[in-house]
Each structure stands twice: as structure tokens, then as C-alpha cells.
Amino acid sequence: MSNINQMWELACLRGGQLGLIDSTQMHNPTCPDWAEALLNGFSQIFLQRHPLCGLLCLLAILIGAPALLGGALLGGVAGLLTAQRRGYPKAERQAGLYSYNGVLLGLLISQHFAWSALVPPLILACGGLSAILTRHWLKHATQPLDLPAYTAPFVGLGWLLLGQVPQNTLALSEPDTVAILAAPFTGLGQIMLLDQPLAGVLIALGLLLADRRAVAWALGGATLGMLAGLWLNDATGALLGLHSYNPALAALALCSSRRQPWLPLLGIGLAILLTPGFAALHLPALTAPFILACWLVRAGQRMLHKPHMDSPYESP
Numbered sequence: 001m002s003n004i005n006q007m008w009e010l011a012c013l014r015g016g017q018l019g020l021i022d023s024t025q026m027h028n029p030t031c032p033d034w035a036e037a038l039l040n041g042f043s044q045i046f047l048q049r050h051p052l053c054g055l056l057c058l059l060a061i062l063i064g065a066p067a068l069l070g071g072a073l074l075g076g077v078a079g080l081l082t083a084q085r086r087g088y089p090k091a092e093r094q095a096g097l098y099s100y101n102g103v104l105l106g107l108l109i110s111q112h113f114a115w116s117a118l119v120p121p122l123i124l125a126c127g128g129l130s131a132i133l134t135r136h137w138l139k140h141a142t143q144p145l146d147l148p149a150y151t152a153p154f155v156g157l158g159w160l161l162l163g164q165v166p167q168n169t170l171a172l173s174e175p176d177t178v179a180i181l182a183a184p185f186t187g188l189g190q191i192m193l194l195d196q197p198l199a200g201v202l203i204a205l206g207l208l209l210a211d212r213r214a215v216a217w218a219l220g221g222a223t224l225g226m227l228a229g230l231w232l233n234d235a236t237g238a239l240l241g242l243h244s245y246n247p248a249l250a251a252l253a254l255c256s257s258r259r260q261p262w263l264p265l266l267g268i269g270l271a272i273l274l275t276p277g278f279a280a281l282h283l284p285a286l287t288a289p290f291i292l293a294c295w296l297v298r299a300g301q302r303m304l305h306k307p308h309m310d311s312p313y314e315s316p
Contacts, residue, residue, distance in 0.1 A: 033094065034080065041076045041099020045151075045192060046203065046218070047252045048210040049095050056206035057192065061107070064189055064199030068110040071123055072192075075106025078127025079134075088135050098134055102127030104154040107193045108286075112162060126157050145302040147295050150253065151287045158286050175230065179239045187222035187244020191287070195240055207252075214252055221251030221268045228272045242285075246271040249290040254297060263301075267293045 039054030046053070061069045079102030083093045092098065105126040113119055130153040137149040185200030192199070207215035225247035229238025237243055250267035257263060270293035278285040 037080055037094045037096060038073075038076050038099060040094065040096030041080065041103055042072075042096070043206065043210065044096040044100035045103060046207060046210075046214075047249075048207065048214065050206070050210035053206035053210040054096070056202045056209070060189065060194060060199035060202040060206075061192060063202065064192075064194035064196035065107075065111070068107050068193070071106035071110030071119070072103045073106070074120060074123045075102035075104070075109075075127035075130075076100070078102050078106075078124040079131040082128035082131040083135070086132070086135070088131075092138065097138070098131040101130035101134060101151060101153040104151060104192070104287075105130055105157055108154070108158050109161065111193055126161070130154065130157060145298060145305060147298060150291045150294060152291055155286045155288045155291060159283060162284050175235050175239055180226070183226045183239050183241060184219050184222035184244055184248075185241075186239070187225060187241030187248055188218060190241040190245040191249060200241070213255060213258075217251040217255040217264050218248045221247035221249075221264070221271075224268055225272055225275075232276070243272070243275060246275055246285065246287060246289040246293070249287060250293045253290070253294045263297060267297050270296055 036051050039051040039058070040049050042054035042057040043050045044054075045057065058069070058072075061072055076099040079099045080093065083098035088098060102123075106123045109119060109123050109126065113122070133153040133156075134149055137152070140146070141148060182197035182200075185197040185204060186195060188200035188203045189196055191203070194200070204215050204219065207218055222241070222244035225244035226238045226241070228247075229235070229243030232238075232243075234243065247268040250271040251264040254264040254267040255261075267290075271289045274289040274292055275285055278288060
């Protein structure tokens with residue numbers, strides 16, 4: 001592998017995107033640096049570095065919730081400009097590592113707050129702060145088994161913005177064949193707070209362009225999450241993708257190793273088990289179950305790996 005490819009993999013590893021960087025997607029001379037970095041930020045929500053995937057994610061927002069598009073762009077730009085003004089490494093900026101939390105925060109704020117003169121400054125502030133938090137995390141997470149940031153800045157700032165949430169008051173609905181088939185795609189859309197299956201289809205297409213294995217694992221995780229929701233007698237939440245998006249993200253984060261398929265399966269199971277706990281705490285789950293599930297898996301890997309590293313008598 002070339003030194004350039006190694007540099008890109010290191011940048012993504014430090015951002016928690018281990019194994020999910022597409023080393024063939026280098027700088028595109030037909031696309032300005034800022035546009036490529038912004039599109040990569042959209043794709044990094046799904047742990048990819050692929051501008052076309054990011055473009056399809058942007059299109060998914062435009063189709064699924066056009067009112068949220070402005071906030072998403074503003075949040076992504078805020079993170080990117082903050083990283084640029086503060087002199088963060090260009091490789092990390094171009095990979096989208098300082099934009100994706102801002103995009104998610106822009107979506108969240110646009111969805112939960114009525115549009116006013118205060119909303120754009122709030123999105124800019126949160127997007128910029130998320131970039132600063134991400135940079136501090138990257139500076140301390142330099143080893144392969146260190147805990148990545150993932151979407152922790154988004155979750156932490158999102159909890160501060162939303163506070164506690166009331167009990168689920170969704171109207172009950174009976175599952176039918178079409179709704180069940182569409183639910184995994186709805187779950188992919190819910191990663192970006194979208195509840196339209198078509199948005200999920202566009203996201204799946206973007207993942208297919210970036211990594212075929214990734215889209216298979218994402219849909220597999222979303223499907224298992226939906227089945228868990230049905231088993232828990234929450235048909236409405238299952239069909240809306242609320243049980244699917246965290247398992248899908250966990251699968252995406254842990255599916256990079258072909259020789260360890262148990263890692264994404266373990267992440268999916270943990271994300272499913274952790275999700276109901278946030279409802280009991282009256283906290284919006286957001287992507288917290290995905291983060292905790294992946295941290296538990298990686299912490300377990302670190303514990304299993306440490307005895308081998310510490311033993312002076314074991315051959316390499």
C-alpha cells in the first residue's frame with residue numbers, strides 16, 4: 001500500500017472510521033476541496049469516505065425532509081470552517097471528520113426548533129463546537145484500539161439541546177408486508193432523522209457505491225433491529241425504523257474485518273439491548289446505543305489483546 005493510502009487510513013482510524021475508508025477515493029480534480037470535504041462529511045455519518053455517497057445522502061434529505069436541508073448544510077459548513085480556521089490537519093478535514101457531527105446537529109436543531117433568527121447562529125455554534133470536540137478526541141485516540149469518537153459530540157450536544165423526552169405516544173399500527181419490507185430502509189433514513197423509506201433507499205445506494213459489504217451489513221443490522229422491535233410488541237417503532245438505525249450503525253462500524261464477522265453481530269446485539277434503556281431514562285436515544293455498543297466491543301478487543309502484548313514469553 002502506498003504512503004498516501006496509509007495516511008488516509010490513519011486519518012480515518014483516528015476518527016473512528018477504522019477499515020471504512022475507500023483508499024481509491026482520493027482528491028477529485030473536478031470537485032473543489034471544500035465541496036469534496038463537505039460531501040465526505042455527509043458520507044462519514046455512515047462511516048464512509050465517498051463523495052458520491054455523500055451526495056446521495058444529501059439528496060435523501062432533500063427528498064425525505066427538505067425543510068432540514070439548510071440546517072444540515074449549515075452545520076456541516078460550520079464544522080468544516082472551524083477546522084480550517086483552527087488549522088486542523090487537511091487530510092482529516094478532507095475526509096469529512098470535522099463535518100458529520102455538525103450535519104447531524106443541523107438536522108436535529110432544524111427538526112426540533114421552530115425556525116427563527118436564533119436558529120442559524122445556534123447551528124453554527126454547535127457545528128463549530130462539535131469540530132473542536134472531535135479534534136480533541138482525535139489527539140488523544142491515537143492507537144488502533146483506542147475508543148473512537150463516532151457521533152459522541154452529536155449525542156452530547158443533542159442531549160443538552162433536547163433535555164428529557166416524554167414517553168412514546170406514537171399511534172399503534174399493524175404491520176403489513178409492504179411496511180415490513182420498507183422498515184429496514186426507513187431505519188437507514190432514521191440515522192439522519194428521516195422517516196421516509198425512499199430516503200433510506202438513496203442512502204443504501206450510496207453505501208453500495210462506497211462499499212458493498214457495508215450496505216449488506218447495514219441492511220442486516222436494520223432488519224434485526226426491526227425484528228427485535230416487533231418481538232418487543234412495538235410494531236409502530238419497528239416500522240418507523242426506531243429500532244433499526246443503531247444496529248445498522250453498529251454493523252457499519254464493526255464490519256471492516258472479513259475474518260471477524262462476529263464483531264458486527266455482537267455490536268448489533270448490544271445496540272438492540274441498549275436502546276430500550278434510554279427510553280426508561282427519558283433520554284432521546286439518538287445514536288448513543290450505537291456508540292456504547294461499539295465502545296464495549298472495542299474495549300473487549302483491547303482487554304483480550306493486552307495479555308498478548310504484555311506477555312514477554314509469547315512469540316509474535
